[in-house]
Amino acid sequence: MHYQRLASERELLDGLAQPHAAILCGGTDAMIKIRAGLLNPSLVLDVSRIESLRGIRRNGDAVEIGAATSETEILRSPLVRDTLPLLGQVLVQLGSVQIRNRGTLGGNIVNASPAADSAIPLLLFDTEIQIVDRSEERWMPLESFFIGPGKTALESGQFIRTLRIPIPREGGGSSFHKVGKRNALTIAIASLGSLIWTTEGTISEARLAVGSVAPTPARLRSVESALRGRMLDDALVADARQLITSSISPISDVRASAEYRKNVIGDLLVRALEAL
Amino acid sequence: MKIACTINGKRVEMDIDPRLRLLDMLRETLHLTGTKEGCGEGECGACTVLMDGAAVNSCLVPAPQADGTEILTIEGLAEDGTLHPIQQAYVDTGGVQCGFCTPGFIMATYALLLESPDPTEEEILSGLEGNLCRCTGYSKIVEAVHLAAERMRKVA
Numbered sequence: 065m066h067y068q069r070l071a072s073e074r075e076l077l078d079g080l081a082q083p084h085a086a087i088l089c090g091g092t093d094a095m096i097k098i099r100a101g102l103l104n105p106s107l108v109l110d111v112s113r114i115e116s117l118r119g120i121r122r123n124g125d126a127v128e129i130g131a132a133t134s135e136t137e138i139l140r141s142p143l144v145r146d147t148l149p150l151l152g153q154v155l156v157q158l159g160s161v162q163i164r165n166r167g168t169l170g171g172n173i174v175n176a177s178p179a180a181d182s183a184i185p186l187l188l189f190d191t192e193i194q195i196v197d198r199s200e201e202r203w204m205p206l207e208s209f210f211i212g213p214g215k216t217a218l219e220s221g222q223f224i225r226t227l228r229i230p231i232p233r234e235g236g237g238s239s240f241h242k243v244g245k246r247n248a249l250t251i252a253i254a255s256l257g258s259l260i261w262t263t264e265g266t267i268s269e270a271r272l273a274v275g276s277v278a279p280t281p282a283r284l285r286s287v288e289s290a291l292r293g294r295m296l297d298d299a300l301v302a303d304a305r306q307l308i309t310s311s312i313s314p315i316s317d318v319r320a321s322a323e324y325r326k327n328v329i330g331d332l333l334v335r336a337l338e339a340l
Numbered sequence: 341m342k343i344a345c346t347i348n349g350k351r352v353e354m355d356i357d358p359r360l361r362l363l364d365m366l367r368e369t370l371h372l373t374g375t376k377e378g379c380g381e382g383e384c385g386a387c388t389v390l391m392d393g394a395a396v397n398s399c400l401v402p403a404p405q406a407d408g409t410e411i412l413t414i415e416g417l418a419e420d421g422t423l424h425p426i427q428q429a430y431v432d433t434g435g436v437q438c439g440f441c442t443p444g445f446i447m448a449t450y451a452l453l454l455e456s457p458d459p460t461e462e463e464i465l466s467g468l469e470g471n472l473c474r475c476t477g478y479s480k481i482v483e484a485v486h487l488a489a490e491r492m493r494k495v496a
Contacts, residue, residue, distance in 0.1 A: 160470025162470040166401070
């Protein structure tokens with residue numbers, strides 16, 4: 065295995081043109097996979113010091129975060145704290161101090177775990193990611209980037225440079241809840257995030273995203289549109305619980321049964337609605 | 341692969357196998373065996389060291405990434421045979437039992453107190469959330485952090 069520490073995107077594109085090259089940044093996922101033999105790169109491309117992949121800045125109505133920016137840096141950013149409080153609220157629960165000092169949003173996204181906590185707020189914010197290769201740079205909604213467990217739309221020769229997170233308009237109520245066995249370092253059994261706006265007791269817009277109950281972290285568009293225009297009352301809460309449990313088809317695995325996951329998601333939505 | 345870094349205040353230059361983890365480099369190449377390997381997957385925190393002032397799991401850091409950084413391990417804390425106040429506080433409160441997790445806890449505590457010299461109970465719990473101890477039940481460890489913080493503030 066060869067190891068290259070890269071200083072520029074040009075070097076990265078050259079490296080990605082080599083056979084069996086893999087990108088490594090914080091190593092929190094890649095190091096485990098390499099040691100377990102799940103990833104066998106002949107060339108490791110260390111992107112942790114490529115300046116253009118790092119940093120947090122405001123661009124118009126969005127916050128742009130470099131794919132190789134650590135979660136700790138994001139948590140310390142006053143811009144993120146002021147404009148995207150839900151992102152901080154989720155990241156602070158992610159992994160542990162040691163993991164957050166090394167882990168990155170780019171890594172989380174490419175890892176494409178169905179249980180990725182960070183994907184939930186990013187999906188709620190309608191995040192777009194910038195994919196770069198030799199011939200072009202293009203923006204893609206994060207929602208269409210996730211294809212299946214560990215599978216993404218990223219093709220060979222491509223890398224992610226930046227995440228663009230539109231700042232949601234004011235007045236929305238947001239929440240994130242996950243259920244797992246330990247607070248730190250837990251892989252969620254089920255998680256739900258919500259961003260909901262109400263006008264005079266009526267829901268004007270609802271965004272819902274769930275983790276660990278589908279092959280990828282996902283928005284629940286059908287439930288979102290069913291909630292829109294409804295009065296926020298006990299009947300709605302009961303209906304919403306019913307609707308969300310019937311709209312997901314989680315699997316049973318070592319962590320929990322499908323039935324349990326459905327119930328948990330229903331309860332988490334109730335909790336989110338009751339907190340509005 | 342040639343790298344140069346500062347380890348416990350000393351400049352070190354060496355030629356390493358790039359497949360090594362920082363943990364292997366410390367333990368096998370430099371014989372700094374105070375840093376322990378527990379799970380090897382970033383879950384237990386036994387291998388915690390400071391890299392440029394931030395706590396990291398040395399089992400998840402490729403050794404080449406140490407190039408140009410400052411690493412602090414448990415061996416770098418005591419001065420002239422006198423334990424660091426954090427080490428002494430763990431001894432005094434009984435925050436050490438079998439001792440295997442202790443170097444990791446002490447390094448995580450060191451990183452925490454750099455940021456919050458007077459941490460609340462909640463800050464201690466979240467600062468040490470990446471470390472597991474199977475002996476103490478944690479309450480003595482939390483006591484140790486409070487005691488260390490108090491003693492270090494008096495000195496400062």
